[in-house]
Structures are given as structure tokens and as C-alpha cells.
Amino acid sequence: MSKDKSAKIPTPQPVRGTQDMLGDFADRFAHVVETFERVRRLYGYKRIEVPVIEPTAVFARSLGETTDVVSKEMYSFEDRGGESITLRPEFTAGIARAYITNGWQQFAPLKVATHGPLFRYERPQKGRYRQFHQLDAEVLGSDSALADAELLVFADQLLKELGIAEGVTLTLNTLGDAASRDAWRAALVEHFEAHRGDLSEDSLTRLDKNPLRILDSKDAKDRPIADSAPDIDAFLTSEARDFFDAVTAGLDAAGVAWERNARLVRGLDYYRHTAFEFVTDRLGAQGTVLAGGRYDGLIEALGGPPTPAVGWAAGIERLAMLLADDVIDNRLDAVIAVEDDSQLAFALKVIAAMRGNGLATEIVATGSPRKRFDKAGKIPAHALIAIGTRNGETYANIRGDSELTTKIDAIIRVL
RNA sequence: GCGACCAUAGCUCAGUUGGUUAGAGCGCCGGUUUGUGGUACCGGAGGUCGCGGGUUCGAGCCCCGUUGGUCGCCCCA
Structure with a gap:
């Protein structure tokens, strides 16, 4: 080692929000992945691999009008050919693209599972990184409520086999079909407009951009208004009602515990029917451990045929953090x-x-x-x-x- | 993008109202015990106190800036 400090070479910093793992945590990470790979086979989900990079349009189009996300939170760059490329911020859009471009309609309904790194340009905090890793399961080309139910039973078994089901709750809601959703949305806007003066500043901008998001606002000022807002139930078409009932009946039959959360919403328009999150209070502000829903409009938004689909993703780091201390025996x-x-x-x-x-x-x-x-x-x-x-x-x-x-x-x- | 807190040895951290030569534990290296067994003892290496300014006779400590980290807000596909 040179004592000459002027000769010292500065070590490059790691990219913000990336992490290096050694030993114990890396083992926990691998344990989550191994358990997922084992359980997904039990449910007949095929292994799938899709690229880490996609044309930016794959994500920009799937994310639609939520400009905040597209413009500020994606890792995008131009390659040498001048094409805009994006590091995948999620699995679903890339899988939907693959489904279309490979003609996988022939295999519908297609159950697939994958895992790997994802990238979002965000401020890191507990359980939230710029490069993070997810498990992912999707069912493409099925409009059956049984697909939703099976997907949730799969998720439930995974969490149980990881030993973290205790303290993790499945919360469930329906966003209805397009007609139900539009009627509900109109009623919500009306309700929030009537209480405009009592809403937080953030929620006032939500009212214009994404009114459903007022429902799960964290601001104490918003809570009475959000809590008194109408549930979707009164606006559900009978078809949408039947679909939700079939999903919950499937969960009950399989012995999966769930809780209705009528405030659980999704920001994007292509989400339909089932929306769910497995949540915990053990991870600070990032309480969602596994989340997903039905996205019947997505594949069409990417230029494919109208295709019903449902899926979920789960953060590997978050699951690894929840594992009990004695799960990994390194001896x-x-x-x-x-x-x-x-x-x-x-x-x-x-x-x-x-x-x-x-x-x-x-x-x-x-x-x-x-x-x-x-x-x-x-x-x-x-x-x-x-x-x-x-x-x-x-x-x-x-x-x-x-x-x-x-x-x-x-x-x-x-x- | 916004806010709060933090930054001292490889790691985890002490460091008094600003006052000599900045400490401990762990880890690392060496020595002592000639031992079937050891949570032992002694010693050593290792620090531009994140960086840059300022205040002061004097700054690890106070002030400003900056970089990085943590947590939260926004957002959450």
C-alpha cells in the first residue's frame, strides 16, 4: 500500500439504490427464489425468460397516461442506433409483448413464471431500491375467475412455505368491469368534489390526475373523506359481482384467508376485476409484499388481440427481509x-x-x-x-x- | 422533486460546556500458555474524524456549502 495519498485512486461509488449482497442475505435471497421455483412447478406454471431491456414503447404504452411514472421513473437511454431503450421496470409489459410477438396465443391459457432484476429511478428507502428483484407469475388468455383464485392460492402457499404467512394479510378488492369502474369513478369524483375544501393538497392534484388514489391516501386529513366515499359494490354489474364472488369462493374453498379492502385500487385503466395485495406492517412504509390483479386491457393496449390476463409480482428483497433468522443454516x-x-x-x-x-x-x-x-x-x-x-x-x-x-x-x- | 436524521479505524460505535498525543469492542497480524484444548493473557498494524470553506488563540464537536447514506413524503407499473 502506498502512503502517498495524492497517488490514491478514487474508488467509484456504487450506483444509488443498488446493493451488494454477501453471505447471509444473499443466501436468504436465493432461498426465496428456490422456494418460488419449487412452488410454481406445483401449480404448473412454465418457466419464462424475457429481456431486461425492451423498446421504451413497451412500457410507455402499457403505462398509458401516468406521465409521472413514464417520464421520471424509468431508466431509459438511446442505443447506438438511436432507438429508445428502457431497463424493464416491471415484468408484465415485457411478457405481454412476448406473448404477442411470439404468437403464444396458440398456448392460451398460458401460465408462466419468472424472476429477476427490475429498475426504477426512485429515491431509495427501506425495501425500495433502484435495482430490485421480483418473482412474477402471470396467466395469459384466461377470463376465468378460477385463474385468479389459483394464482392467489399459489401466492398464499408460497408465503406459507417461506414461513412468513404469519403477519402477512391478503387484502382483496374488485375494480369491476369497464362499466362498473366508470360508474364508480364518476361517483367518487362527485363525492370528492363535494369535500374539495377538506382534502389535502396532494389529494387535490389526485382529484385531477388519478382520483381513485385518494382512497388509499396516507394523509390523516383525507381519511374521513376517503373512508366515507362510496364502495364499488353499489356500481358493480351483475357479471362483475358474479366474477368477484367466484374468486372469493375459490379462495374459501382452498382455505386461503383474505380480507376485503374496499379502498384498494389501481391507477391504470387496463386493470379490471380482481386487485390484491399481501401486506405486512413489518417493513416500514413499504408494506406490500406481493401484489397483482387482472389486467384484461393491457395486451390490447400493446397492439395485440383483446386478451384477458391476471398476474402478480413480489419483491424478493422484501420477502428475504421477512424470513425468520433460523431459515438459513450456513453451518x-x-x-x-x-x-x-x-x-x-x-x-x-x-x-x-x-x-x-x-x-x-x-x-x-x-x-x-x-x-x-x-x-x-x-x-x-x-x-x-x-x-x-x-x-x-x-x-x-x-x-x-x-x-x-x-x-x-x-x-x-x-x- | 420535497423533508428529517446521520457521516470518527476494515465493521459496530464512544468521544464531556470547543482545550494536550482521537478511544473501545469485534476483525486482522504477532507473541505467551507444549497443550486432546482454550469465551485466556500481552503486544502490533490500521484514522487527511466524508469533502470544501468559515468562526476561534484552539474545531471530531459551532456555522455555511457540498457529497454520500438512512428513513419518510410524492409516486408505486
Whole structure:
């Protein structure tokens, strides 16, 4: 290391909102993904891979008129050909594009699942990053309420298998069909206009841009007005009512607990019928762990044929943060402390044999020989093997669970 | 885009109303105990106190700016 400070090379900073993971958290992350991959097979969801980059139009068109999101929160750039490219901020639009451009209509109804990195240009906070990762499940080309129900049962089982269902609640609402939704929206605008003077400043702008969003406002000033606003129920067509009933009946039959949240809404117009969020109060302001809904209008908005679809996505980091501390067992089977360098060759034979027998093993053979036993003892493992010389003879002392030490003893004995 | 809080050793943090040479724990390196066993003892390396200005006889501490982080708001596809 140079002491010459002027010669020091400045280390580039990581991009804001990106994260590096080492050890425990990376293992938790992988555990979430592995569990998802296992459970999605149980439900017959096909693995799908779609690009991280898409033409900007894929997302701009799917997100429609919510200019805030499109203009300020997407990672977009021009490639060398002058085409506007965007790092995917969500899975759904890219999957819908793939569905159209690959002619996957032939497979409808198509159940697919994927996971990977997504990018949104936002201010990072707890459970919210610029590069983040999601699990994703979609059913394309099905207008059946059974698809919605199955998707939710899948999500419920995933959370249960991750051991985080406790403290996570499925909240559910319907946005109705287009007719229901339009009637409800008009009634809401009327209600909010009547209370215009009591709304927060933010909600006044929502009233113009996205009135449904006043319903889930966090501002205490808005709550009485939002809470007294009409529910969609009175405006549901009988078809929409039947659809919602069929979804909830499916959940009840499968034993999935749910709560109606009549204030749960989606900002985009292509959402229809089912909207849901699995929420928790254990992640600060970012309480949504898994969310989705039915988006019957999306594929058409991308220039495809009218295609009903429903899906959800879940933040892998958020799920990983919720995992219990003891879910991941990082302990090795054994650690070898080489207490005498003349026994190094023997120790290397032992560790090769251990690993060859499927036992995860680490070796400590550097630094002061006297300290190696202590050092090895600090590495989490089920057994500790000390190798040294005593009375001119090689010796190996094994400590740990009796079953494991017997197995190790047998491996070493034949060397 | 807005707000609050924070920034001292590789990590987690102390650091008094501004006052000598900025500390601890963990980690790292070395030494002591010749030991079937050890939460032990001793020592060492490692710091432009995020950066730049200012106030002051004197700034890790006070003021301004700046960069970065955390949390929240907006937004949430």
C-alpha cells in the first residue's frame, strides 16, 4: 500500500439504490427464489425468460397516461442506433409483448413464471431500491375467475412455505368491469368534489390526475373523506359481482384467508376485476409484499388481440427481509484446523476425502499454528477436526455430533 | 422533486460546556500458555474524524456549502 495519498485512486461509488449482497442475505435471497421455483412447478406454471431491456414503447404504452411514472421513473437511454431503450421496470409489459410477438396465443391459457432484476429511478428507502428483484407469475388468455383464485392460492402457499404467512394479510378488492369502474369513478369524483375544501393538497392534484388514489391516501386529513366515499359494490354489474364472488369462493374453498379492502385500487385503466395485495406492517412504509390483479386491457393496449390476463409480482428483497433468522443454516459440516504445518499434506487429503463424501468442509491452515484451533472454532460448523503431530505421530481429533464424528472418523481412518 | 436524521479505524460505535498525543469492542497480524484444548493473557498494524470553506488563540464537536447514506413524503407499473 502506498502512503502517498495524492497517488490514491478514487474508488467509484456504487450506483444509488443498488446493493451488494454477501453471505447471509444473499443466501436468504436465493432461498426465496428456490422456494418460488419449487412452488410454481406445483401449480404448473412454465418457466419464462424475457429481456431486461425492451423498446421504451413497451412500457410507455402499457403505462398509458401516468406521465409521472413514464417520464421520471424509468431508466431509459438511446442505443447506438438511436432507438429508445428502457431497463424493464416491471415484468408484465415485457411478457405481454412476448406473448404477442411470439404468437403464444396458440398456448392460451398460458401460465408462466419468472424472476429477476427490475429498475426504477426512485429515491431509495427501506425495501425500495433502484435495482430490485421480483418473482412474477402471470396467466395469459384466461377470463376465468378460477385463474385468479389459483394464482392467489399459489401466492398464499408460497408465503406459507417461506414461513412468513404469519403477519402477512391478503387484502382483496374488485375494480369491476369497464362499466362498473366508470360508474364508480364518476361517483367518487362527485363525492370528492363535494369535500374539495377538506382534502389535502396532494389529494387535490389526485382529484385531477388519478382520483381513485385518494382512497388509499396516507394523509390523516383525507381519511374521513376517503373512508366515507362510496364502495364499488353499489356500481358493480351483475357479471362483475358474479366474477368477484367466484374468486372469493375459490379462495374459501382452498382455505386461503383474505380480507376485503374496499379502498384498494389501481391507477391504470387496463386493470379490471380482481386487485390484491399481501401486506405486512413489518417493513416500514413499504408494506406490500406481493401484489397483482387482472389486467384484461393491457395486451390490447400493446397492439395485440383483446386478451384477458391476471398476474402478480413480489419483491424478493422484501420477502428475504421477512424470513425468520433460523431459515438459513450456513453451518459447514466440518472445519479442519491444521495445527502443525508438517501435516498439511495429510490435512489436504482429509479435506478432499470429506468433500468427496459430500461433507461441506473448510480448512484453517494459515497464520500462527497455535491460533488455528481457535480460529477454526469460530467458523460455524457441525464438527471440528484438529490435525497435528503428537509423539511423532499424526493425530486427528474430532469433536461434534456423535453421528457425524463417527462418519468423519471412518473417512479419515482409511486414508 | 420535497423533508428529517446521520457521516470518527476494515465493521459496530464512544468521544464531556470547543482545550494536550482521537478511544473501545469485534476483525486482522504477532507473541505467551507444549497443550486432546482454550469465551485466556500481552503486544502490533490500521484514522487527511466524508469533502470544501468559515468562526476561534484552539474545531471530531459551532456555522455555511457540498457529497454520500438512512428513513419518510410524492409516486408505486
